[in-house]
């Protein structure tokens with residue numbers, strides 16, 4: 001049986017208390033949210049924190065708030081709450097698409113958006129979603145609050161820009177008129193991690209051409225969004241030729257590795273095909289959008 005190395009445990013009573021506990025117990029302490037990534041790593045002894053700081057009582061970090069120009073999502077918001085949210089489905093449907101295919105109900109009932117982003121697993125779906133949506137991360141530490149773009153937040157695989165005594169508190173998703181988004185994923189079986197997935201967001205101009213767009217691809221070694229997509233699509237009408245060009249660009253930009261989920265050529269093919277599908281659906285949704 002796999003059991004973690006010994007650790008101590010403290011349950012934080014608020015954000016300031018969590019930060020104080022992280023300060024007091026030093027860099028060998030780790031926040032635990034849903035525990036669906038951290039506990040398996042501890043059982044495999046890939047992580048050996050000396051202290052676990054439990055943030056599950058920080059209800060102030062569990063919220064979905066719609067404002068005029070943005071949607072704010074607390075870091076402790078569970079996957080299940082995102083999946084169930086009518087506001088998210090209406091305004092940021094790429095999140096709903098992704099949540100349908102993240103793990104299973106057991107994981108979704110406990111796992112959090114903050115834990116997903118902080119784990120920074122390259123196969124994790126919500127990082128791509130946040131990249132594509134241009135999300136802003138709000139972190140708090142002993143020095144106060146700071147905001148980071150996704151480019152600043154993601155440092156590399158399993159690594160973020162958060163200091164050991166900082167807490168991810170919130171994600172902010174900008175809202176724009178005539179904009180929508182979609183996510184497409186291929187998995188080997190229901191609930192599995194992506195073989196490859198792609199997310200797209202598109203904003204349409206009043207004449208129906210694409211004003212701008214972003215595409216991100218999951219599990220194929222591509223950080224951030226696919227470079228060059230915006231230049232490719234800007235000013236052009238949505239259509240199959242354009243989606244094919246975007247798919248080819250995504251396939252070229254990624255750098256898949258062969259593993260138990262498939263060979264390199266297959267993954268590159270999926271990056272191409274899923275990019276086409278995601279961009280096609282994002283444009284169709286933007287055209288039908290009632291948001292301005």
Ligand SMILES: Cc1cc2nc3c(=O)[nH]c(=O)nc-3n(C[C@H](O)[C@H](O)[C@H](O)COP(=O)(O)OP(=O)(O)OC[C@H]3O[C@@H](n4cnc5c(N)ncnc54)[C@H](O)[C@@H]3O)c2cc1C
Pocket residue numbers: 030031032033034035036037038039075076101102103104107110111112113114115116118119123124125126162166167168169191192193194
């Ligand atoms: C069987 C299984 C299948 C899965 N399939 C998928 C999948 O298909 N797609 C997918 O995207 N994910 C998948 N996951 C991962 C799942 O989404 C996890 O919920 C998520 O990765 C981590 O969220 P958590 O709240 O459980 O984080 P935890 O495990 O509690 O924490 C993860 C890391 O983030 C840190 N952390 C957590 N919250 C904060 C915070 N607010 N501030 C600072 N640091 C923080 C922790 O210290 C730890 O280092 C799967 C997990 C399992 C177990």
